[in-house]
Amino acid sequence: MSEQSFRTLGEFIIDKQEDFKYSTGELSRLLSAIRLASKMVNREVNKAGISNILGQVGSTNIQGEDQQKLDVLANNIFINSLSQREVVCGIASEENDEFIEIKASENAHMSKYVVLMDPLDGSSNIDVNVSVGTIFSIYRRVTKPGSPVQLEDFLQKGQHQIAAGYIIYGSSTMIVYTTGNGVNGFTLDPSLGTFYLSHPDIKFPTKGNIYSINEGNYSKFPQGVKDYIKYCQEEKEDRPYTSRYIGSLVADFHRNLLKGGIYIYPSTANSPNGKLRLLYECNPMAFLAEQAGGKASDGFKRILDISPKELHQRVPFFCGSASMVTQAEECMKNAIDTKL
Numbered sequence: 001m002s003e004q005s006f007r008t009l010g011e012f013i014i015d016k017q018e019d020f021k022y023s024t025g026e027l028s029r030l031l032s033a034i035r036l037a038s039k040m041v042n043r044e045v046n047k048a049g050i051s052n053i054l055g056q057v058g059s060t061n062i063q064g065e066d067q068q069k070l071d072v073l074a075n076n077i078f079i080n081s082l083s084q085r086e087v088v089c090g091i092a093s094e095e096n097d098e099f100i101e102i103k104a105s106e107n108a109h110m111s112k113y114v115v116l117m118d119p120l121d122g123s124s125n126i127d128v129n130v131s132v133g134t135i136f137s138i139y140r141r142v143t144k145p146g147s148p149v150q151l152e153d154f155l156q157k158g159q160h161q162i163a164a165g166y167i168i169y170g171s172s173t174m175i176v177y178t179t180g181n182g183v184n185g186f187t188l189d190p191s192l193g194t195f196y197l198s199h200p201d202i203k204f205p206t207k208g209n210i211y212s213i214n215e216g217n218y219s220k221f222p223q224g225v226k227d228y229i230k231y232c233q234e235e236k237e238d239r240p241y242t243s244r245y246i247g248s249l250v251a252d253f254h255r256n257l258l259k260g261g262i263y264i265y266p267s268t269a270n271s272p273n274g275k276l277r278l279l280y281e282c283n284p285m286a287f288l289a290e291q292a293g294g295k296a297s298d299g300f301k302r303i304l305d306i307s308p309k310e311l312h313q314r315v316p317f318f319c320g321s322a323s324m325v326t327q328a329e330e331c332m333k334n335a336i337d338t339k340l
């Protein structure tokens, strides 16, 4: 089938607008703003090797991580693209200590959505040409429309997300997102600058045999995680599983989504809450995982049920094929029971 016969992302967004009975088109415009920003970031990521934007901008973000020049650029591109369309009243980003109130014009305050994002996840891989990604999460504001956006508009449980997705800047560039009616993937044709529906209604394969975890931290893992890794490695039934870890959440998640697998970033002795951030990494990926028939927990409870306490809080993260996450949770529970 020629690519022209695939639906474009633009057509899909408009067609799916019917899913929201009282839709005003605002969410469609929001998703279109993300689409435009993703093409602009894609252009910068693809030429990073030649422009002098590699390396660190010399500053660090709230996480104490060195900010890469592309991190800052991607952050600005998404913030500008969202602000100029008056489709959001607030933005929270991994790269900004505080949330951003969008006051582009009076209308902006009337916007009913807030966006939380990791503008360029996996950025430590930029200089070595490994896939990186953007992760976004969209909520309806809970404070009065027209009033300035508040922290509580961002500190919502993941189960209240209106939409979530990621862009993966890899061997091809894709947008994968959900609005609560399944997960769909769109691949960019760079010659046309158009995203085409290439992966309709994505579901995790029922069985997965890939586990993704940084085993360099093994000695610092909780006993339950050590037990699960041993479970994956033993010669039994459909095991040993395959170990694949790219060090880029979006890339690892995307591969596991298509092939079946589990991604784990657990608590460790020196990071009791793990490394990943609840609001703009774990919640959007958990929403996608559940919409694709998978599962996401902190090892014990559902990620989407966690009540956020602060913007950049971290949580342990187990996400992927439902049966694999359940098995990992079994190991976590048994390790606790054995200790008692």
Ligand code: P6P
Pocket: 121, 122, 123, 124, 214, 247, 248, 249, 250, 252, 275, 276
């Ligand atoms: P480590 C990237 O910084 C990130 O947030 C995820 O994309 C990735 O999976 C993880 O951290 C890698 O962390 O500690 O294994 O290098």
